[in-house]
Amino acid sequence: MRKPHNQMVISALGKDRPGLVDDLTRVIYELDCNIGDSRMAMLGGEFAVMLLVEGPWNQLARLEGQLPELERRLGLSITARHTEAPEARTDALPYTVDVVSLDHPGIINSLAAFFSRNGINIVDLNSTSYAAPHTGTPMFAVHMNIDVPAELRIGELRDQFLDFCDSMNLDAVMEPYKQEF
Numbered sequence: 001m002r003k004p005h006n007q008m009v010i011s012a013l014g015k016d017r018p019g020l021v022d023d024l025t026r027v028i029y030e031l032d033c034n035i036g037d038s039r040m041a042m043l044g045g046e047f048a049v050m051l052l053v054e055g056p057w058n059q060l061a062r063l064e065g066q067l068p069e070l071e072r073r074l075g076l077s078i079t080a081r082h083t084e085a086p087e088a089r090t091d092a093l094p095y096t097v098d099v100v101s102l103d104h105p106g107i108i109n110s111l112a113a114f115f116s117r118n119g120i121n122i123v124d125l126n127s128t129s130y131a132a133p134h135t136g137t138p139m140f141a142v143h144m145n146i147d148v149p150a151e152l153r154i155g156e157l158r159d160q161f162l163d164f165c166d167s168m169n170l171d172a173v174m175e176p177y178k179q180e181f
Contacts, residue, residue: 094177
């Protein structure tokens with residue numbers, strides 16, 4: 001059995017440029033650490049990175065010590081925090097939610113408030129604004145993965161959620177999470 005590694009979350013933000021991911025991930029690789037999970041995106045003119053880095057504690061400590069120089073050299077704002085693997089939840093059902101609507105302020109906050117009121121954890125959330133084909137109408141799309149507590153009645157929750165979305169003129173789908181192959 002493989003010995004579990006220590007973990008550290010690194011987030012970085014800075015002006016986008018070619019080679020930025022290469023420069024950042026090379027330092028991690030050269031310290032014999034591994035990137036377990038990552039999220040990277042262009043947000044406006046900025047490039048945002050979140051990495052879950054795994055490795056022996058001494059190598060993570062070396063990496064942490066190199067972050068101020070890396071921050072200066074790459075022109076990034078970098079933060080790091082040690083973490084550990086989350087406990088497996090056996091009392092929650094994984095679901096996905098997709099929402100599309102005309103773009104207007106407050107969509108994410110309204111969705112987050114609905115799920116919070118129902119004791120549902122948002123595990124992952126991605127959103128984007130775009131112009132509708134043919135018309136150019138400003139549109140907004142949200143995709144999220146959520147953990148629904150097993151004691152909630154899914155049918156009732158789905159009905160409440162779809163009624164909530166209808167009241168806000170949001171087109172939504174809520175369905176069980178399906179692992180892609």
